[in-house]
Amino acid sequence: MKKMKPKYMQIIDAAVIVIAENGYHQAQVAKIAKQAGVADGTIYLYFKNKEDILISLFEEKMGSFVEKIDEEIAGKKTAAEKLLVLVETHFQLLSEDHHMAIVTQLELRQSNKELRMRINNVLKGYLQVIDKIIIEGIETGEFSETLDVRLVRQMVFGTIDEIVTSWVLNEEKFNLTALAPKVHRLLINGFAGC
Amino acid sequence: MKKMKPKYMQIIDAAVIVIAENGYHQAQVAKIAKQAGVADGTIYLYFKNKEDILISLFEEKMGSFVEKIDEEIAGKKTAAEKLLVLVETHFQLLSEDHHMAIVTQLELRQSNKELRMRINNVLKGYLQVIDKIIIEGIETGEFSETLDVRLVRQMVFGTIDEIVTSWVLNEEKFNLTALAPKVHRLLINGFAGC
Amino acid sequence: MKKMKPKYMQIIDAAVIVIAENGYHQAQVAKIAKQAGVADGTIYLYFKNKEDILISLFEEKMGSFVEKIDEEIAGKKTAAEKLLVLVETHFQLLSEDHHMAIVTQLELRQSNKELRMRINNVLKGYLQVIDKIIIEGIETGEFSETLDVRLVRQMVFGTIDEIVTSWVLNEEKFNLTALAPKVHRLLINGFAGC
Amino acid sequence: MKKMKPKYMQIIDAAVIVIAENGYHQAQVAKIAKQAGVADGTIYLYFKNKEDILISLFEEKMGSFVEKIDEEIAGKKTAAEKLLVLVETHFQLLSEDHHMAIVTQLELRQSNKELRMRINNVLKGYLQVIDKIIIEGIETGEFSETLDVRLVRQMVFGTIDEIVTSWVLNEEKFNLTALAPKVHRLLINGFAGC
DNA sequence: AATGAATGAGTATTCATTCAT
DNA sequence: AATGAATGAATACTCATTCAT
Numbered sequence: 114m115k116k117m118k119p120k121y122m123q124i125i126d127a128a129v130i131v132i133a134e135n136g137y138h139q140a141q142v143a144k145i146a147k148q149a150g151v152a153d154g155t156i157y158l159y160f161k162n163k164e165d166i167l168i169s170l171f172e173e174k175m176g177s178f179v180e181k182i183d184e185e186i187a188g189k190k191t192a193a194e195k196l197l198v199l200v201e202t203h204f205q206l207l208s209e210d211h212h213m214a215i216v217t218q219l220e221l222r223q224s225n226k227e228l229r230m231r232i233n234n235v236l237k238g239y240l241q242v243i244d245k246i247i248i249e250g251i252e253t254g255e256f257s258e259t260l261d262v263r264l265v266r267q268m269v270f271g272t273i274d275e276i277v278t279s280w281v282l283n284e285e286k287f288n289l290t291a292l293a294p295k296v297h298r299l300l301i302n303g304f305a306g307c
Numbered sequence: 308m309k310k311m312k313p314k315y316m317q318i319i320d321a322a323v324i325v326i327a328e329n330g331y332h333q334a335q336v337a338k339i340a341k342q343a344g345v346a347d348g349t350i351y352l353y354f355k356n357k358e359d360i361l362i363s364l365f366e367e368k369m370g371s372f373v374e375k376i377d378e379e380i381a382g383k384k385t386a387a388e389k390l391l392v393l394v395e396t397h398f399q400l401l402s403e404d405h406h407m408a409i410v411t412q413l414e415l416r417q418s419n420k421e422l423r424m425r426i427n428n429v430l431k432g433y434l435q436v437i438d439k440i441i442i443e444g445i446e447t448g449e450f451s452e453t454l455d456v457r458l459v460r461q462m463v464f465g466t467i468d469e470i471v472t473s474w475v476l477n478e479e480k481f482n483l484t485a486l487a488p489k490v491h492r493l494l495i496n497g498f499a500g501c
Numbered sequence: 502m503k504k505m506k507p508k509y510m511q512i513i514d515a516a517v518i519v520i521a522e523n524g525y526h527q528a529q530v531a532k533i534a535k536q537a538g539v540a541d542g543t544i545y546l547y548f549k550n551k552e553d554i555l556i557s558l559f560e561e562k563m564g565s566f567v568e569k570i571d572e573e574i575a576g577k578k579t580a581a582e583k584l585l586v587l588v589e590t591h592f593q594l595l596s597e598d599h600h601m602a603i604v605t606q607l608e609l610r611q612s613n614k615e616l617r618m619r620i621n622n623v624l625k626g627y628l629q630v631i632d633k634i635i636i637e638g639i640e641t642g643e644f645s646e647t648l649d650v651r652l653v654r655q656m657v658f659g660t661i662d663e664i665v666t667s668w669v670l671n672e673e674k675f676n677l678t679a680l681a682p683k684v685h686r687l688l689i690n691g692f693a694g695c
Numbered sequence: 696m697k698k699m700k701p702k703y704m705q706i707i708d709a710a711v712i713v714i715a716e717n718g719y720h721q722a723q724v725a726k727i728a729k730q731a732g733v734a735d736g737t738i739y740l741y742f743k744n745k746e747d748i749l750i751s752l753f754e755e756k757m758g759s760f761v762e763k764i765d766e767e768i769a770g771k772k773t774a775a776e777k778l779l780v781l782v783e784t785h786f787q788l789l790s791e792d793h794h795m796a797i798v799t800q801l802e803l804r805q806s807n808k809e810l811r812m813r814i815n816n817v818l819k820g821y822l823q824v825i826d827k828i829i830i831e832g833i834e835t836g837e838f839s840e841t842l843d844v845r846l847v848r849q850m851v852f853g854t855i856d857e858i859v860t861s862w863v864l865n866e867e868k869f870n871l872t873a874l875a876p877k878v879h880r881l882l883i884n885g886f887a888g889c
Numbered sequence: 890a891a892t893g894a895a896t897g898a899g900t901a902t903t904c905a906t907t908c909a910t
Numbered sequence: 911a912a913t914g915a916a917t918g919a920a921t922a923c924t925c926a927t928t929c930a931t
Contacts, residue, residue, distance in 0.1 A: 136419070136420055137419075138419055141924085141925060141926080142925075142926060142927080143893095143925075143926090146893095151891080151892090152891060152892040152893055153892080153893060153894095153926090153927085154891070154892055154893065154927085154928075154929080155890085155891055155892070155893095156927095157926095157927070157928080158890070158891075162926075162927075163925095163926060163927090193498075219420060219423075220420075222416050222417070223416070223417050223418070223419065223420075224417070225330065225331075225332055225417060226330055226413055226414070226417075229413070230476065233476065247498075250498065255498075256498040256499065257496075257498060257499060260493075260498060261489055261493075264470070264486065264489055264490060264493060265493065265498065267466065267469045267470045267473060268462070268465075268466040268469075268490075268493055268494070270469055271462075271465035271466040271467070271468060271469025271470065272461065272462040272465040272466055273465070274465055274469065275461045275462070275464055275465025275468065275469075276458070276461045276465065279461060282424075282427070292458065295455055295458060296458060296462075299454075299455075299458060299459065299462055299497070300462070300497055300498065301497045301498050301499055302451075302496070302497040302498075302499055303493070303494055303495045303496040303497035303499075304387075304441075304444065304449075304450040304451060304454060304459065304494065304495050304496075305450065305451060305495055305496055305497075314915095314916095335899090335900065335901080336900075336901060336902080337900080337901090340918095345916080345917090346916065346917045346918055347901090347902080347917085347918060347919090348902080348903075348904080348916070348917055348918060348919095349915080349916055349917070349918095350902095351901095351902070351903080352915070352916075356901075356902080357901065357902090524807065524808055525807075526807055529903085529904060529905080530904075530905060530906080531904075531905090531914095534914095539912080539913090540912060540913040540914055541905090541906085541913080541914060541915095542906085542907080542908085542912070542913055542914065543911080543912055543913070543914095544906095545905095545906070545907080546911070546912075550905075550906080551904095551905060551906090581886075607808060607811075608808075610804050610805070611804070611805050611806070611807065611808075612805070613718060613719075613720055613805060614718055614801055614802070614805075617801070618864065621864065635886075638886065643886075644886040644887065645884075645886060645887060648881075648886060649877055649881075652858070652874065652877055652878060652881060653881065653886065655854060655857045655858045655861060656850070656853075656854040656857075656878075656881055656882070658857055659850075659853035659854040659855075659856060659857025659858065660849060660850040660853040660854055661853070662853060662857065663849045663850070663852055663853025663856065663857075664846070664849050664853070667849060670812070670815070680846065683843055683846055684846060684850075687842075687843075687846060687847065687850055687885070688850070688885055688886060689885045689886050689887055690839075690884070690885040690887055691881070691882055691883045691884040691885030691887075692775075692829075692832065692837075692838040692839060692842065692847065692882065692883050692884075693838065693839060693883055693884055693885075702894095702895095723920090723921065723922080724921080724922060724923080725921080725922090728897095733895080733896090734895065734896045734897055735896085735897060735898090735922090735923080736895070736896055736897060736898095736923080736924075736925080737894085737895055737896070737897095738923090739922095739923065739924080740894070740895075744922080744923080745922065745923090
């Protein structure tokens with residue numbers, strides 16, 4: 114399995130650094146190879162092409178992202194609590210990884226439509242985690258039983274994503290994680306705050 | 308004033324079509340010129356460079372977008388009503404303009420960071436419209452007085468944007484405008500639906 | 502006769518200024534037109550094309566250059582004296598016209614081979630003045646009767662031209678005209694200075 | 696050291712041929728690459744940009760030019776003899792290399808001012824060879840002790856250059872090398888031929 | 890497995906010239 | 911005579927990918 118070979122992750126980590134520091138359009142394969150300490154051609158022993166590096170990067174990172182969130186959620190009882198932990202952990206993980214925050218929120222979005230659709234596919238694993246929480250909340254009666262799960266998921270993800278992007282664009286000047294409870298309350302209660 | 312010259316809008320409209328149909332990275336100046344029915348060089352009588360076409364495109368379209376939403380909102384009394392109209396009109400306008408929907412939700416996001424920051428600047432006008440509604444709602448007591456305006460705005464915009472993008476990615480298979488009331492209810496009342 | 506029309510010289514004078522101040526390759530027709538205070542299209546009522554402006558420029562300026570030198574030489578008796586006056590006047594006229602010095606020594610040499618051959622043709626009038634002095638000197642016995650007129654003319658012109666070019670490249674920091682007697686002595690007596 | 700790689704000189708030699716045969720402004724990079732038998736992109740592995748090819752071309756060729764002249768001069772005793780050999784070798788080397796003659800006398804002068812000043816810099820090595828001869832001649836008493844070295848050098852170079860250019864413009868119809876003794880005598884003795 | 894030299898397709902922009910008014 | 915908006919041909923350079931070693 115190629116993922117076991119040390120150079121596989123070495124190249125992916127190099128890609129994150131190069132993209133974060135140079136921007137998507139300045140992240141040439143040669144630069145990634147240099148950062149990874151391998152020859153240009155070596156890249157192609159581990160990845161089909163440049164796009165494959167980016168997809169794999171997203172898959173690997175998003176995979177462990179979802180794993181960590183799953184772990185954190187596991188112990189929580191109510192759906193509301195789980196949602197809070199999801200928002201908190203999402204904010205926390207990106208706060209801790211400056212490079213990944215830039216790459217996911219800004220740089221990877223410059224990829225072409227096709228690549229973005231494949232990235233969206235990877236994202237589905239995360240969206241399912243959100244869906245599960247919503248469905249659980251509806252079933253336990255915590256959330257309104259009339260909720261449209263897809264719409265709610267889009268509200269949750271859209272809100273979180275917009276806030277994180279804004280935080281990155283503002284050069285991460287404020288404490289993102291601290292916002293989690295307020296965001297959670299907004300999502301649960303809406304404007305009314307009933 | 309350059310905007311009065313017919314070829315100015317002619318080129319911008321051509322750019323929208325070419326970008327929507329070919330994708331951002333396949334939207335060569337020559338293609339835009341051909342679509343607009345002018346010579347390549349004529350483009351440069353009206354725009355400084357290619358980037359200037361894209362900025363101008365966004366300014367012109369976003370300008371009339373905000374204008375139309377402002378008009379629709381004008382007659383409404385409550386902040387909640389205004390918010391509904393905003394969501395409705397936002398959905399409506401993009402539903403009516405297939406090409407612009409693709410361009411704003413998918414293609415223009417592939418532009419480089421600098422261009423995107425300039426686009427964000429144009430977007431501010433729209434965000435201020437949202438802010439005004441929120442502030443009005445707080446002042447009239449419709450909305451909770453503890454709301455963090457920025458966060459709320461990010462929830463509103465992030466939610467709308469995510470829904471529209473998802474609609475475009477799904478090839479506009481469902482009726483977007485019809486979702487407005489449900490989205491509005493979600494934003495106002497949250498999951499609880501009190 | 503087109504040369505009588507005021508705009509003809511107006512455009513030529515504008516070309517000298519534009520070329521001197523912007524360089525040959527930055528001297529666009531539009532810039533010359535603007536400097537001359539006419540529309541771009543008007544240029545083509547007086548000149549066949551851009552090259553024709555440059556040829557005409559050189560013809561007009563070189564014409565009056567030769568005329569003035571002829572006048573100065575007229576009164577002199579010996580060939581040696583005439584040669585001194587020629588060098589002196591050549592230096593003097595270019596010292597007085599900063600723009601023309603730059604245009605003739607640096608900028609016009611960047612034109613293509615064909616244009617340069619046509620310019621060389623115009624130059625022949627000047628070279629004949631030199632030839633006449635040499636021939637007269639040989640006939641009066643002032644100069645060696647074994648002189649190869651063409652070679653001597655090339656030495657005279659090559660020397661003068663190299664000195665003027667060097668003076669322009671040095672940003673005209675020294676008094677060019679003051680060099681004339683030394684240059685004259687060198688040409689007449691060579692290194693030996695017998 | 697890049698100069699050791701065979702393709703470096705291969706490209707430079709191709710550039711000389713392409714420029715000589717097509718003219719400076721028709722010497723596209725693609726043409727040079729084709730003539731050199733390499734891909735367009737390969738050019739940029741050896742040269743920073745097109746201008747760098749031209750500078751390097753001049754440096755390499757002028758370097759060996761000066762070397763050869765230095766070698767020829769080495770065995771000669773008097774300054775006058777050395778001057779003769781310099782003129783002779785200068786004429787000889789350009790007679791032997793039709794392409795370089797065209798390139799140095801006609802084509803390279805069409806480059807822009809900045810490139811020309813960098814070329815002038817390379818030329819300084821040659822001018823110093825001339826200077827050394829003049830200074831030596833003054834010190835040994837062969838030449839007048841009142842000579843202005845810079846002026847004399849300009850006379851020598853200006854004369855040689857003008858003669859060679861004229862020879863190239865006349866399509867090299869006469870024997871250039873055979874002129875050396877006459878040119879030498881002219882420079883040494885001037886018109887008087889004492 | 891690893892290398893890195895070589896490849897070659899692809900594109901924004903300028904500017905001399907024209908011609909309808 | 912004069913205008914100036916419109917034209918469209920022409921070109922250096924980058925970088926993902928390959929393949930001989």
